[in-house]
Amino acid sequence: MPSIAQPFDNESLPKDKLIAEYERVRAQTMRLTEALSAEDMMLQSMPDASPAKWHLAHTTWFFETFLLQPHLAGYRTYNNAYQYLFNSYYETVGERHPRPQRGLLSRPPLEEVVNYRKHVDDAMKVLLESYSAEIEAAVTIGLHHEMQHQELIQTDIKHALSLNPYALGPDTYAVESSPGSVSTKSPEFMHFKGGLSFIGTDAESSFAYDCEQPRHQVFVPEFSLCGRLVTNAEWLEFMADDGYKRPKLWLSDGWATAQQEGWQAPLYWHREGEQWFTVTGRNRVPLDLNAPVCHISYYEADAFARWCGCRLPTEFEWEYAAQSVECCGNFLEQNQLLPQPVVADNKGLKQMFGDAWEWTQSPFIPYPGFKTPEGALAEYNGKFMANQWVLRGGSCATAEQQIRSTYRNFFYAHQRWQFSSLRLAK
Amino acid sequence: MPSIAQPFDNESLPKDKLIAEYERVRAQTMRLTEALSAEDMMLQSMPDASPAKWHLAHTTWFFETFLLQPHLAGYRTYNNAYQYLFNSYYETVGERHPRPQRGLLSRPPLEEVVNYRKHVDDAMKVLLESYSAEIEAAVTIGLHHEMQHQELIQTDIKHALSLNPYALGPDTYAVESSPGSVSTKSPEFMHFKGGLSFIGTDAESSFAYDCEQPRHQVFVPEFSLCGRLVTNAEWLEFMADDGYKRPKLWLSDGWATAQQEGWQAPLYWHREGEQWFTVTGRNRVPLDLNAPVCHISYYEADAFARWCGCRLPTEFEWEYAAQSVECCGNFLEQNQLLPQPVVADNKGLKQMFGDAWEWTQSPFIPYPGFKTPEGALAEYNGKFMANQWVLRGGSCATAEQQIRSTYRNFFYAHQRWQFSSLRLAK
Amino acid sequence: MPSIAQPFDNESLPKDKLIAEYERVRAQTMRLTEALSAEDMMLQSMPDASPAKWHLAHTTWFFETFLLQPHLAGYRTYNNAYQYLFNSYYETVGERHPRPQRGLLSRPPLEEVVNYRKHVDDAMKVLLESYSAEIEAAVTIGLHHEMQHQELIQTDIKHALSLNPYALGPDTYAVESSPGSVSTKSPEFMHFKGGLSFIGTDAESSFAYDCEQPRHQVFVPEFSLCGRLVTNAEWLEFMADDGYKRPKLWLSDGWATAQQEGWQAPLYWHREGEQWFTVTGRNRVPLDLNAPVCHISYYEADAFARWCGCRLPTEFEWEYAAQSVECCGNFLEQNQLLPQPVVADNKGLKQMFGDAWEWTQSPFIPYPGFKTPEGALAEYNGKFMANQWVLRGGSCATAEQQIRSTYRNFFYAHQRWQFSSLRLAK
Amino acid sequence: MPSIAQPFDNESLPKDKLIAEYERVRAQTMRLTEALSAEDMMLQSMPDASPAKWHLAHTTWFFETFLLQPHLAGYRTYNNAYQYLFNSYYETVGERHPRPQRGLLSRPPLEEVVNYRKHVDDAMKVLLESYSAEIEAAVTIGLHHEMQHQELIQTDIKHALSLNPYALGPDTYAVESSPGSVSTKSPEFMHFKGGLSFIGTDAESSFAYDCEQPRHQVFVPEFSLCGRLVTNAEWLEFMADDGYKRPKLWLSDGWATAQQEGWQAPLYWHREGEQWFTVTGRNRVPLDLNAPVCHISYYEADAFARWCGCRLPTEFEWEYAAQSVECCGNFLEQNQLLPQPVVADNKGLKQMFGDAWEWTQSPFIPYPGFKTPEGALAEYNGKFMANQWVLRGGSCATAEQQIRSTYRNFFYAHQRWQFSSLRLAK
């Protein structure tokens, strides 16, 4: 979140454009829950994840709290209890329901939460009529926040349904392993000269979060980056070469975690006879060998890179390289549910945006000159700047509008339920 | 479960009576969930408790597994996956879904579980037409099993809803504290001569579980039993006298548990100003001072008894005394939701049946000559005969048909979510 | 501890006899630590166990606190800090050092603790000169208390040393498996008529703890008891028959514990090739197949009994049978370190006293009419009367003077580091 | 550890100098344990810490394993079991004793470990006679490794003794609060221009660990650094201003840790009346208000910096600034046991070396071009490069020879038992 947040693109958004954007993003959230029942939307399978119903309410609470209450005269909150139930972690806003107990909120029912969304959307339409730069800035944050939760809705329900042996049936179509895809050859690396480079943004001409700021100089030594993500076929080689059994390939914390959790393959993988399967949020599918590996921890990514004599890129290397690539790819809008194989020839940097988040070897810490924004939204990203690692590039569950080359996502090294993958560097 | 299980009463039940009983019990289960949404019926707030939807399915699975599959020719199971999902702990029957993850079963949806009940009920009606003693015995067990789960449906949902600050509103009626009730006077004790007594049953003339058998002799020394349960008013005196703060009143394990859990009052109690409140499964109500204390652990019951110079009765004393009392009281059918004050004069043994389970000082162990029943139902009670304590008499959430003077319920000393209370002995 | 404690035997002990007894018991404690270094005597390998140095100091603290401070005019405590450090669990006496941190007491050094013992012994000699019945009663308790800790010194150090792969070398003598012993034949059972029997003692003519009192009537149905303990050879048969892998043989809590702890054999057993070994507190020895199995939990004992179609005896059956047997056997004084095979013919009840404690199926609860003794010693046994099981008969680590047919020892069902075994009943 | 390790200083060390250095370092280790008994040297108060006896043996095992076994013909190991017992974490060398059980090694006794040291020292003297560059490189690592353990001997025993209420008496001298010290004024900051700077070393002319290499360029934006460490007086202001009670001052992980651990002050602080005390490894002393705060976690350091509108320096800023400062200060050799106040005027960068380690805001990750050394010592630092933070500058428990401006120490953000402090940056 910038000190002065910026509109979606360079031309200042007119009021109508902002309204359209608001409607588009909010509708997209609802679309993601279309196939889910009220019971599905109760599920919380671990403290890291939240029920889909909670996501619906919390993103709405954000607009109510940061837009309607301060800015819309005469606005009446839908239900005062929601302030407590649907606050995520904003200490300034007050007490909140304990995170691990979000799955116990059978009440309010889904129906009422849907009404809550409608109530807030109606009020927002009134507010948006009285357009101002300040309102646009805050709405923009609200929409980006909602897009972040769109991805979580998908990853959280996928995790929960994967634990119910009854929930995810086999894919109904006969699946040939990604017919159109090019079989992956040995990876090609692209060389970058590096040097003193600008990293981050000042968010003057478009939206960016606090943690992407300010734009500053970093000295990036020369490096090489693989043209694509690591594939499932390559991951199976790692497994066949006892990658999960050799402590010397692993970070010390990683080895301890892998032993304790009994990791033998990426999350969601299971084997029947000779065939490996994984799951989407809808069904069980055969593993596509040419597709990027997905749902791995930082520890696994790091061990794989060491195994093949490479390393993970830094977030600066990644951003430096990404500056030359157009921001398009396999995003939420493509509705593919899983990362996809590279389709054409193997030239150039592929899969930088979309498909799967790429673990970098950079811990999530503040940029030089980082300033916590003022006000209640001050809690946005700064307080998470410890013990987490930066991931870059977005995934097949990320809204396209959400991503840019400066975007920094972050998770703990042991987490695997996000669409996380790796790209090799040297 | 007896070696030869017996019908509901002395006169052998005719086929029609059994069918009527089947319908009555099954319908009562559904009635208990009438006020609950599909979302409510997903809730599992701790591993000890199960979702209401799971109870509906599991009790149905019992009839499918132990009646329809072995006895109804041509019966087709509703869904083979249910064998895995809705088995509770019968190792003989096969693998089962992990208990702490029952709350993750958003699928099958409630609707389908209701259909499952219908499917099994229809098949049961066919089976019951071909009446036999063997079938009657097994059906009788199934119905008693279902009645046990009726109580759990109530205690489990109460626990889950109590953790949602939004779920249980204040009682809508102004509540005067149990207007008709007699204010409790200092407790009167009734003296019993004791001697060599028969305990338990051989289940020849009516149904009883394996653990109530066989009928055998126990020498019961003379003793006195309080005419009623301990009241909320008396419990407040214990609290006012630092009952929760004096280690010498407590068992060593009890004190450790109380410290770790931060116990300061019975489960569900909370205070606003000078007024104490508790909850039912439907709303928040002022504490009725004349009503029996409820939702206490064995440790608390034991500490209270020591505090007032008494002790808990043994299960043999309780059963000896109960033989002279008619088995009626404040049961599930009265729909009171909480134990009620004694209404009339203070003479005689009151509240022996219904209102609240009474902790005894007897661990749950086998009677001399105890035999595990043969077959799959062998796992019924025997394997739980360690580290638990016997409770007697049933509660306001117990079906009346379920209870008799020989009935032994059992829970761990730290558990509080059942309707558990105490009666003093000397 | 009796309301009026009694001397060691029927003839009232003269002063000289008490002094001799005091010296004998105190010296025996020191003898048990002769082979241990100051470093060994620091070891605390789990919260259940205590360092030998702590046992030396705590038993001394007992005499200082309950004899010297109240009864010896002008007595000066050795060091006031010891009141805090060496109190075990007497809440009345004041705060105390946390049990799991007893192993952190490098100071006071062993040397100082030995001086402490001398200081208190010297003062006790003065006190004992002014003999009185009250003093004799309290000293008697102190000596019995010290004998209990003599056993714990042995079991605790054995546990700690067993975890140091370097500490326990192989036995230096070539060991033929108990050469003089009779190979165990299939067990013979002895039949007992039972009936209304007296259990416990009123401690009028000799010492007994509070929990053995009062003497009272129990109806004991007829029963049979095996003439000897279960042997290691028999336990190997249980293992060979998948005893540790079949949940239906186990109590529910027992199965959960066995899985969690990975139990596959009794504690301390390990295998090299075809040969099984166990340990003493001094070295590693081949398993004597004819000797009683030892270091098993209640859960294992119960599973074994179920496996062979028997059960564990109740503590009343055991005591009833033991009344006809002389109280002698393989005790601490024999210095055998492990239970020994039955040596002669297989007739009669063997191994009732000594060799190994026998798990009974009786939970440790108060006898009817149990009274907590008054004063500080009130905390002796009563507060442990929950969740533990009675063991009877003493072991090869028990002082002979400590045991009698009414003696009730108690441990949790999962504990294995005591010399615990089983005798079959039917 | 460098690919080619380097001698202690620029002039190549002659053989005699290396021998003298070996003797000096080894003797210093023993000197640190002079005041400790064999019992003290058994203590392990948490898995993070190790017994002093273990440190003595492990540092010796290092020379035996990496010098004597490969390089001294005919060398016979002192005891083969030590390979298992005293390996710390070198997977290549083989299995090892579990870290949390190091406190259970009463055997071998201290005496034998001292003999082990002598045995190895004697053999080392023989080896050192046949001087070679390769041997010098490995010995140099061994001595630096031993110096690291010298610090741990002090921090680990301090932690263990602090948990024994009897171990650390009051200081025997009347203590005036650091009489010679200048009362701390409001901190003065020094400005640095920054720019493209060289960080790390190639270890060509003197020893450095693998993680300090290679020397590489980093762009350091301009910054200011406080001339001294934060003092105890300033920390008390933070506490008085509810620094431990305001979540907005803390990182999210830090706040969770502080709540769970109940942090209200730095480790070892306790209060009597109005006076605060801390401990050394020898006794309890009044808090010197002008001395640097010590024994704080990264989370506390970070919260304090945020509280006063500053931040922690990066490790690059620290190293950049340190290049202009002479490497001398309050080290182990000064025998002060605690960090000391700045003594003279407040000008210039004080306390950069010695006194207390300074938390930086830099996670411990590899420098660009980092190479894991070959051979068994490959495991030196690389596998710890996750989830830990860099500390710089050494402490009052660090050997002077160990430190240089490029030295990177690292600990987890929650750890407090090291001599850790902070210096403010802007």
Ligand SMILES: [Fe+3]
């Ligand atoms: Fe959010």
Ligand SMILES: [Fe+3]
């Ligand atoms: Fe059931």
Ligand SMILES: [Fe+3]
């Ligand atoms: Fe004791």
Ligand SMILES: [Fe+3]
């Ligand atoms: Fe080391």
